Ligand SMILES: Nc1nc2c(c(=O)[nH]1)N[C@H]1C(S)=C(S)[C@@H](COP(=O)(O)OP(=O)(O)OC[C@H]3O[C@@H](n4cnc5c(=O)[nH]c(N)nc54)[C@H](O)[C@@H]3O)O[C@H]1N2
Ligand SMILES: Nc1nc2c(c(=O)[nH]1)N[C@H]1C(S)=C(S)[C@@H](COP(=O)(O)OP(=O)(O)OC[C@H]3O[C@@H](n4cnc5c(=O)[nH]c(N)nc54)[C@H](O)[C@@H]3O)O[C@H]1N2
Ligand code: SF4
């Protein structure tokens with residue numbers, strides 16, 4: 130190995146949604162360096178500081194490479210076979226004794242970046258046959274899925290801002306300069322936002338914080354957290370009042386679109402102004418500017434979704450785009466045409482049917498909201514969760530009322546974590562199954578090509594060889610599924626073909642059957658696709674083989690108008706579903722207009738930093754270097770009001786918890802609002818994260834409240850949480 134040659138590989142960073150192309154230099158099993166891939170047509174050499182963390186992850190001495198079993202207070206390495214047998218037997222026995230729902234599953238965010246987990250994980254969940262499924266979706270983008278399922282017929286048919294062609298970009302509750310974009314796969318977003326302004330367009334940010342994105346935009350408005358629903362209602366009100374609505378394009382697909390007027394009549398800018406913190410004339414101006422732009426897009430993300438009216442807000446955002454003629458239009462909100470399209474072959478997303486056992490929260494697409502996970506473990510009775518499987522998640526840090534969940538996990542009969550770290554969550558496991566890290570597996574972005582601002586396709590192989598006894602996520606899930614099926618007396622004959630095919634075989638099938646595959650004629654106007662691409666699509670069409678021959682990826686051109694093809698409803702219409710969505714206006718009215726004393730308490734929101742990735746990059750020394758970033762940001766006026774100065778220790782209390790944190794005074798915050806980043810709090814006994822433990826920070830989800838949810842979806846409310854501040858004396 131020592132005299133191995135240096136090699137260059139072209140891969141993709143999987144840490145966030147931006148899909149940056151990377152050039153990785155290796156020597157044998159060593160990763161030497163990670164740079165931006167200049168020849169990647171999509172990211173054109175861009176990377177952010179996090180890309181190097183992929184190397185740190187690979188080299189991390191704390192990382193597990195073999196399964197470990199808990200023996201009292203220590204961990205003992207065991208073989209994969211021992212681990213799989215132990216797990217399958219335990220899960221099977223628990224299900225035999227207490228029913229299938231006694232085993233719960235929580236799936237975390239990194240699954241979305243892992244084609245093996247996406248494509249083969251489901252064999253395992255199906256083998257479990259448990260309704261108790263949870264994921265990070267319900268602390269994140271659940272509202273987007275519900276809106277897309279109801280309007281367009283498929284949970285994942287989410288339109289994306291056509292950032293490269295728009296003249297007006299309105300960002301509500303997103304901070305792409307820190308997050309690198311979300312439900313908008315967009316490498317080098319800064320350059321693209323600046324380009325809008327260079328071509329005479331406008332970027333407008335609506336955010337309770339003057340964020341990094343707001344700093345490089347034309348216009349920023351503070352908004353009271355959780356009140357976006359009122360802003361959107363008022364914007365729609367102005368649209369009709371001033372007769373600015375343009376429905377020609379959408380009318381053939383949504384004949385009832387004009388009925389929106391009846392629902393928004395009562396929400397004038399004057400009426401909502403005091404609740405949102407934006408003046409009536411400014412609200413009107415926001416609409417006028419939007420309507421006068423040649424093309425415009427209104428995009429709402431994390432801050433707009435993960436709050437009390439997240440689903441209704443996302444719905445109204447979509448209506449606003451439709452009613453201004455910007456859905457499915459160049460420079461507006463557009464559907465993508467991914468090369469390997471899983472949507473037609475995946476479930477559209479089941480709606481309703483089940484509600485959670487204890488609190489009756491709605492299930493969506495086979496999952497319950499994670500805000501009710503702890504109570505499902507802690508509340509005795511039939512259907513109580515006795516065992517958990519956690520795949521690529523850290524809910525003890527990332528979900529509301531984190532301390533309660535921590536206690537709940539401690540009382541389980543059995544727990545398995547598929548993770549390469551001993552984290553705040555996996556420390557509760559009886560067995561930890563560590564998969565390889567990102568650069569050690571082959572990769573096709575099965576999810577994020579669907580959300581990309583340009584159609585693009587890229588496949589990459591592992592950049593280093595793995596040890597014989599290391600496994601990838603899909604091998605772990607398939608092994609467990611096969612064993613569970615066997616224990617349940619089911620045939621396991623079909624598994625041989627899956628082992629043979631591998632996830633990449635599935636991707637190959639999808640590519641060949643897809644829009645740019647062998648029979649590239651799915652859309653009538655398919656030939657428009659090749660006109661605007663910077664690379665030529667190989668004549669034989671896309672497949673894993675052709676993508677291997679183009680290691681930097683193949684550009685497939687800008688987003689294309691695609692109605693009605695993009696609609697998954699059988700009638701090829703947009704279903705506005707007023708009955709479902711607008712019913713939530715009652716809750717809006719009660720919340721804002723019918724309460725005697727509007728609470729004057731401070732409210733908590735979250736934030737991201739370019740060098741974080743939710744809870745799991747703090748073990749990389751270069752990601753945590755420098756000043757403490759886990760601070761309580763607050764406005765100078767609030768500092769004065771509570772006698773809190775920069776650097777002071779502050780006790781922050783909410784209904785469910787309390788923590789102590791260092792204050793950072795900044796006028797970037799809206800008065801009345803404080804911000805704490807999530808993903809910190811690495812001070813739990815039993816974790817094995819030696820670097821992170823030295824930079825622990827505090828876990829903001831100790832404060833967020835499991836009982837506060839967006840009732841329509843059950844999505845957690847992590848923004849707009851009432852808190853009380855007290856300087857530590
Ligand atoms: N207060 C507050 N809370 C938040 C948010 C917020 O804005 N504010 N954001 C929310 C959002 S948007 C999200 S998505 C969630 C994320 O919540 P989670 O998904 O629960 O948490 P992560 O921090 O992403 O944890 C991922 C875990 O997976 C492991 N891992 C990484 N890669 C792999 C892999 O390839 N395979 C396997 N098996 N394991 C892997 C890591 O070691 C880590 O332990 O957090 C949410 N929590
Ligand atoms: N560096 C980094 N990048 C990441 C991640 C990370 O942890 N670190 N996580 C990834 C994940 S899982 C996701 S989901 C994406 C999220 O990506 P984004 O959606 O861009 O999320 P944030 O950067 O948290 O920005 C949310 C913004 O919403 C604002 N906000 C909070 N409450 C409200 C409100 O009530 N109304 C309005 N209008 N705004 C509000 C906040 O001040 C903040 O500026 O980022 C991804 N990328
Ligand atoms: S923006 Fe950073 S973290 Fe996201 S894909 Fe690119 S290099 Fe990776």
Ligand SMILES: [Mo]
Nearest residue numbers: 238265269270
């Ligand atoms: Mo997320």
